[in-house]
Amino acid sequence: MKSIRIVAIATRLAALACMLVAAAPASSQPRETLGPGDAVRVTVFQNPDFNTETRLSERGTIVFPLIGEIEFTGMTPAQAGTRIANELKKGKYIVNPQVTVQLTTVRSRQVSVLGEVAKPGKYPLDDHSSRLTDILAMAGGVTPTASDTVTVLVTRDNKLEKREVDVSAMARNGNLAANMEIQGGDTIYVQRAPTFYIYGEVQRAGSYPLKANMSVMQALSVGGGVTLRGTERGLKIHRRNGDGKVIPVDARLTDPVQPDDVIYVRESLF
Numbered sequence: 001m002k003s004i005r006i007v008a009i010a011t012r013l014a015a016l017a018c019m020l021v022a023a024a025p026a027s028s029q030p031r032e033t034l035g036p037g038d039a040v041r042v043t044v045f046q047n048p049d050f051n052t053e054t055r056l057s058e059r060g061t062i063v064f065p066l067i068g069e070i071e072f073t074g075m076t077p078a079q080a081g082t083r084i085a086n087e088l089k090k091g092k093y094i095v096n097p098q099v100t101v102q103l104t105t106v107r108s109r110q111v112s113v114l115g116e117v118a119k120p121g122k123y124p125l126d127d128h129s130s131r132l133t134d135i136l137a138m139a140g141g142v143t144p145t146a147s148d149t150v151t152v153l154v155t156r157d158n159k160l161e162k163r164e165v166d167v168s169a170m171a172r173n174g175n176l177a178a179n180m181e182i183q184g185g186d187t188i189y190v191q192r193a194p195t196f197y198i199y200g201e202v203q204r205a206g207s208y209p210l211k212a213n214m215s216v217m218q219a220l221s222v223g224g225g226v227t228l229r230g231t232e233r234g235l236k237i238h239r240r241n242g243d244g245k246v247i248p249v250d251a252r253l254t255d256p257v258q259p260d261d262v263i264y265v266r267e268s269l270f
Contacts, residue, residue, distance in 0.1 A: 032126065034072040034080060035108025035184075036060050042084065045098035050088075053104070066093050077101040109184035113139040116146035116190040131179050132165060135188060142167075145209050147191040154186045168212075194259035198223040201230025201265045210259055217253040219263055231268035238262040 034040065036058050044050035054062045060073025067087045072080045080101040088097040106124035114120050118140025125135075132152065136142060148168035154161050165178050182188070193209035196219060203224025211218075216235060226232055235251040239261050251263065 032076060032103060032106075032109075034060070034075055034077065034103065036073070037107030038103060039105035039107070040072075040077070040080070041102045041104050042081075043100045043102070044084075044088070044094070045100075047094060047097070050094075055105075056108070066091060072101075077103050111135055111182050111184065112187045114187065114189045116143045116192050117141065118143060125182065125184055130182050132182055132188070133167070133170075133176075133179055135182050136167070136190075139188075142190050145192055147193040148212060149191065151189045151191060152180065152182070152186060153189070154183065196257050196260065197262040199262070199264060201227045201267050203227060210257060210261075214257045215253065216251050216255050216257060216263065219257050220253075220265070226265055229267050230265045232265070233268075234266055236264045236266070238264065 034056060036056050039053070039055045040062065042050070042052040042054075042062075042064065050065055052062070052064060056062055056072055059071065061069045061071045063069050064084060064087075067084070070080075070083060070087065072083070075083065078101070081099040084101070085097040085099040088094045088099070106126065109125040110122045111125060112122050113135060117136065120139065123135060123138045132150065136150070148166055150165045150167050152163045152165060154163060163180065165180065170176055170178055193211075195207045196210045196214075197207045198219060199205040202220065203226075205223065208219070208222045216237070220226060220232070232253060235253075237249045237251040237255075237257075238246050239249050239258060240246050246262075257263070
């Protein structure tokens with residue numbers, strides 16, 4: 001009886017394992033597909049004369065010995081291997097061919113990264129690094145002058161869309177819901193942060209990136225603070241109004257700074 005129970009338990013465990021495998025999400029399966037420009041290595045088991053390393057043409061095809069031109073666009077490497085094996089068997093070149101196709105260099109699934117990043121350029125996508133933050137990391141990260149908001153141009157369902165992602169907010173809040181998946185052909189543009197200007201009696205006059213909710217006091221600290229000859233009284237901001245004219249505005253230390261503001265710190269009279 002004891003042995004019967006052990007067999008029954010083992011049978012149940014095996015059935016449970018099969019159910020878990022069947023229930024595994026489809027996303028765990030490789031979804032890499034081949035496209036124009038991709039480099040592949042074709043290996044035919046026990047037939048080294050057929051082994052080939054080549055690149056898919058602009059039409060997504062390769063030229064294979066004896067078979068000729070074969071199209072691989074949209075196929076996975078496994079499907080491409082099956083396609084070659086069927087053609088070899090169909091042409092009676094090999095009785096039972098075993099063919100593997102390995103993707104060695106990805107060129108068809110690329111994304112362009114432009115703007116305020118350390119290394120702008122085109123980057124290949126794979127199944128493990130296709131999120132927005134992954135691509136920004138591959139581009140060396142954003143520069144100190146980068147805006148918090150990243151623009152992503154995508155084509156979905158044959159429609160061009162523009163999406164704005166606040167990467168800084170994702171990092172602050174720990175909410176990666178906006179960490180969108182990037183697809184081949186997408187373009188990531190990291191804008192330059194809006195700037196403000198500060199001059200007069202400050203340690204380091206010049207232009208600086210404007211951070212969210214920055215106050216005049218914070219702006220002064222970015223410029224190194226007021227000099228010994230300067231005063232925080234009577235601060236002026238030269239700001240462009242709705243008509244495009246630059247007008248002077250009295251400023252307090254708690255006032256918010258706007259893009260393109262010019263803060264003037266005057267000399268103390270005493």
